[in-house]
Amino acid sequence: xxxxxxxxxxxxxxxxxxxxxxxxxxxxxxxxxxxxxxxxxxxxxxxxxxxxxxxxxxxxxxxxxxxxxxxxxxxxxxxxxxxxxxxxxxxxxxxxxxxxxxxxxxxxxxxxxxxxxxxxxxxxxxxxxxxxxxxxxxxxxxxxxxxxxxxxxxxxxxxxxxxxxxxxxxxxxxxxxxxxxxxxxxxxxxxxxxxxxxxxxxxxxxxxxxxxxxxxxxxxxxxxxxxxxxxxxxxxxxxxxxxxxxxxxxxxxxxxxxxxxxxxxxxxxxxxxxxxxxxxxxxxxxxxxxxxxxxxxxxxxxxxxx
Amino acid sequence: xxxxxxxxxxxxxxxxxxxxxxxxxxxxxxxxxxxxxxxxxxxxxxxxxxxxxxxxxxxxxxxxxxxxxxxxxxxxxxxxxxxxxxxxxxxxxxxxxxxxxxxxxxxxxxxxxxxxxxxxxxxxxxxxxxxxxxxxxxxxxxxxxxxxxxxxxxxxxxxxxxxxxxxxxxxxxxxxxxxxxxxxxxxxxxxxxxxxxxxxxxxxxxxxxxxxxxxxxxxxxxxxxxxxxxxxxxxxxxxxxxxxxxxxxxxxxxxxxxxxxxxxxxxxxxxxxxxxxxxxxxxxxxxxxxxxxxxxxxxxxxxxxx
DNA sequence: GTCTATAAAGAGATAGAC
DNA sequence: GTCTATCTCTTTATAGAC
Numbered sequence: 225x226x227x228x229x230x231x232x233x234x235x236x237x238x239x240x241x242x243x244x245x246x247x248x249x250x251x252x253x254x255x256x257x258x259x260x261x262x263x264x265x266x267x268x269x270x271x272x273x274x275x276x277x278x279x280x281x282x283x284x285x286x287x288x289x290x291x292x293x294x295x296x297x298x299x300x301x302x303x304x305x306x307x308x309x310x311x312x313x314x315x316x317x318x319x320x321x322x323x324x325x326x327x328x329x330x331x332x333x334x335x336x337x338x339x340x341x342x343x344x345x346x347x348x349x350x351x352x353x354x355x356x357x358x359x360x361x362x363x364x365x366x367x368x369x370x371x372x373x374x375x376x377x378x379x380x381x382x383x384x385x386x387x388x389x390x391x392x393x394x395x396x397x398x399x400x401x402x403x404x405x406x407x408x409x410x411x412x413x414x415x416x417x418x419x420x421x422x423x424x425x426x427x428x429x430x431x432x433x434x435x436x437x438x439x440x441x442x443x444x445x446x447x448x449x450x451x452x453x454x455x456x457x458x459x460x461x462x463x464x465x466x467x468x469x470x471x472x473x474x475x476x477x478x479x480x481x482x483x484x485x486x487x488x489x490x491x492x493x494x495x496x497x498x499x500x501x502x503x504x505x506x507x508x509x510x511x512x513x514x515x516x517x518x519x520x521x522x523x524x525x526x527x528x529x530x
Numbered sequence: 531x532x533x534x535x536x537x538x539x540x541x542x543x544x545x546x547x548x549x550x551x552x553x554x555x556x557x558x559x560x561x562x563x564x565x566x567x568x569x570x571x572x573x574x575x576x577x578x579x580x581x582x583x584x585x586x587x588x589x590x591x592x593x594x595x596x597x598x599x600x601x602x603x604x605x606x607x608x609x610x611x612x613x614x615x616x617x618x619x620x621x622x623x624x625x626x627x628x629x630x631x632x633x634x635x636x637x638x639x640x641x642x643x644x645x646x647x648x649x650x651x652x653x654x655x656x657x658x659x660x661x662x663x664x665x666x667x668x669x670x671x672x673x674x675x676x677x678x679x680x681x682x683x684x685x686x687x688x689x690x691x692x693x694x695x696x697x698x699x700x701x702x703x704x705x706x707x708x709x710x711x712x713x714x715x716x717x718x719x720x721x722x723x724x725x726x727x728x729x730x731x732x733x734x735x736x737x738x739x740x741x742x743x744x745x746x747x748x749x750x751x752x753x754x755x756x757x758x759x760x761x762x763x764x765x766x767x768x769x770x771x772x773x774x775x776x777x778x779x780x781x782x783x784x785x786x787x788x789x790x791x792x793x794x795x796x797x798x799x800x801x802x803x804x805x806x807x808x809x810x811x812x813x814x815x816x817x818x819x820x821x822x823x824x825x826x827x828x829x830x831x832x833x834x835x836x
Numbered sequence: 837g838t839c840t841a842t843a844a845a846g847a848g849a850t851a852g853a854c
Numbered sequence: 855g856t857c858t859a860t861c862t863c864t865t866t867a868t869a870g871a872c
Contacts, residue, residue, distance in 0.1 A: 238837095262865065273839055278867070339645055339761060346763045433776070437768045441755070441777040444765075448754025449747070455645060457652045459750075462743045470739070471747040475780060544855090568847065579857050581850075590848070 242280045244270050246294065249287050250333075258288070258336045288336065289347035295333040296348035299326050300412055307415050312422040313476045319416065320446050320472050327450030328464070339451055349410070413439060428477060438475075445471050548586045550576050552600065555593050556639075564594065564642050594642065595653035601639040602654035605632050606718055613721050618728035623778045625722065626752050630774050633756030645757055655716070719745060734783060744781075751777050 248269035252261050263284055267274040281287045302322045309315035327334040337348045420435040429438070449467060452459040460467045472478075554575035558567050569590055573580040587593045608628045615621035633640040643654045726741040735744070755774060758765040766773045778784075 234837095241837095263867080264865080274866085275840085275868075276838060279837070284866070339757065342761055342763050345761055349762075349764060434768065434772075437766075437772055437776050440758075440766045440768065441751070441773050441780070444754035444758050444773065444777065445747070445751040446754065447758055448750035448752065451645065451757050452746075452750050452753055455648055455651055456655075457648050458655060460743075460746045462740065462746065466740075466743055467747050467750065470743050471750065474747070540855095547855095569849080570847080580848085581858085582856060584849070585855065 238280070241270075241272075241276075245277060245280055245287065246290055250291055250294070253291060253332050253336060254330070257332055258340060261288070285343075288344055291333075292337045292344045292348035295330065295337050298330075298333075299323070299337075302326055303412055303415060312419040312426070313428065313478065315419045316416065316423075316442070316476060317472045319412075319419075320442070321468060323446045324450055324453075324464070324468050328453060331454050334450060335454060338447060339454070416442070423476075442475050445475065544586070547576075547578075547582075551583060551586055551593065552596055556597055556600070559597060559642060560636070560638050563638055564646060567594070591649075594650060597639070598643045598650045598654035601636065601643050604636075604639075605629070605643075608632055609718055609721060618725040618732070619734065619782045619784065621725045622722065622729075622748070622782060625718075625725075626748070626778050627774060629752045630756055630759075630770070634759060634770070637760050640756060641760060644753060645760070722748070729782075748781050751781065 245266060248266045249261060252265055252269065261284070263274045263277050266287070267277055277287075281290070302325075303319055306315060306318045306322055309318055336344060338345055416439045417435055420429065420438060423429040424431060424433065424435065429435075449460075449464070449471065453464060551572060554572050555567060558571055558575065567590070569580045569583050572593070573583055583593075587596070608631075609625055612621060612624045612628055615624055642650060644651055722745045723741055726735065726744060729735040730737060730739065730741065735741075755766075755770070755777065759770060
């Protein structure tokens with residue numbers, strides 16, 4: 225019977241190999257696309273035999289789902305600092321831009337999470353707890369909780385003077401109990417819903433609007449932009465940032481329309497941001513992973529022998 | 531040397547077999563998903579040998595692209611009658627609803643065209659000419675062309691009285707030359723752009739808005755709704771029609787700002803879709819194809835042997 | 837725990853007989 | 855045109871030696 229330290233060392237080693245497997249898998253997915261992910265390739269990459277992988281993961285699917293949870297946690301992590309933005313509309317815009325930036329910066333990860341198989345999406349949204357507990361989720365849950373109190377008040381201090389608000393703000397916010405442990409995959413949703421409640425309280429969103437519906441439609445817009453960008457060769461014809469900007473302005477009622485509905489800067493100077501428009505740069509985004517862009521993932525094997 | 535009639539008969543027979551191949555392929559894709567489409571399965575379905583398929587299609591990819599072009603033409607066909615709607619905002623709403631309905635009614639076809647491989651999307655948008663020429667495209671091109679003249683005037687007769695319009699309407703419409711033969715895949719885009727120009731002329735869209743950008747962002751919203759609906763297990767929590775309604779109202783500026791509009795019954799009783807929520811029903815959609823819904827397409831082979 | 841070896845299945849595509 | 859037969863390659867997953 226070995227001492228406790230030996231057991232721990234073995235456990236650490238097992239965990240380490242598990243991480244190496246996931247690292248290799250992630251690299252393959254990023255470079256060649258998810259379709260090219262195979263047990264053999266992973267085994268080759270980590271210089272183990274394929275059979276060893278099955279001691280850590282029951283199947284290729286389990287590896288894929290672990291990658292999904294990881295990637296989703298990474299996405300959530302980019303939201304954390306943005307949840308502190310005082311103005312709810314600006315907060316939502318920043319979240320939207322970060323969402324699109326993530327999808328553009330990590331196309332294959334985004335594909336795997338949101339465009340491949342429903343079970344993968346489910347693994348990411350529901351199973352992000354496991355991967356996210358590794359550090360991200362704690363911080364996020366803290367932010368979400370803090371948002372219920374502190375962020376709300378700072379937002380009021382900044383915004384409340386604009387319109388007749390404050391009446392419904394205090395009483396109705398607890399409509400979203402925001403149990404952070406309940407479903408960590410919904411953390412992003414909670415951030416959005418809170419911002420929407422503030423927006424509504426400030427009179428900048430129709431009081432009759434169902435915030436849950438608005439949030440889903442808003443999400444769909446962002447997802448559509450990312451997904452078309454990844455799949456459709458002719459999208460977008462205008463710079464991506466321009467399309468995102470129009471979408472955000474439309475959803476948040478800040479568009480320079482003939483009549484602004486909520487509260488907007490009446491008219492803008494030029495036509496659009498045709499001049500600058502850095503387009504796909506997104507230097508604001510995440511520099512963690514080694515440039516997932518550029519390589520055609522090749523869902524199809526294409527020609528190999530001739 | 532055979533007579534000309536014999537050559538024609540042979541050509542017809544060849545075409546007929548080509549159609550049978552595509553029919554079988556379409557059925558497989560609809561029932562088992564695109565990933566399950568293989569030359570052998572097609573051959574089995576039509577009771578020919580796999581080698582025969584290669585006399586009609588150079589590769590599996592070519593079959594897939596033909597299916598894409600077909601499906602896209604089918605989608606365009608559902609737009610044709612809607613292009614006659616006089617009010618441009620209502621026309622765009624109807625187009626949007628038809629788009630979503632198509633995606634929900636033909637999930638695997640939609641996936642193949644817009645969510646799988648960029649080359650497939652390209653084949654649909656650019657190569658729809660070939661498949662569409664079979665009858666759909668002619669009608670569509672006619673509608674598009676007629677739209678430049680007739681539909682525009684009916685729209686003016688119905689709408690123009692609303693706001694101060696008419697000044698820019700006549701002079702600027704030819705901004706979109708609408709060459710129907712040029713790129714038939716863009717026919718849908720042209721329909722949208724025309725509606726947007728009318729909207730702008732009527733003062734119901736900001737004069738500074740770039741209609742091309744608006745159109746792409748609008749498309750992205752619709753695509754996002756369909757794509758999430760097909761991939762994300764928890765989307766939507768509210769009935770799909772409600773989400774679509776909010777999106778359309780937001781984009782077309784018909785949202786309440788205090789008063790509830792067409793859809794969205796102000797407040798809901800429960801939290802989520804616990805109570806009613808028919809969700810995926812959509813009986814309004816197309817009944818042409820044999821119920822592509824319901825069966826899990828299984829991108830992955832999953833368990834087969836044990 | 838890790839390996840070698842292999843089973844079992846399936847894919848796309850082609851050569852050559854008829 | 856069509857078929858038989860096959861080549862080549864890939865995959866997931868497991869059995870059993872060490």
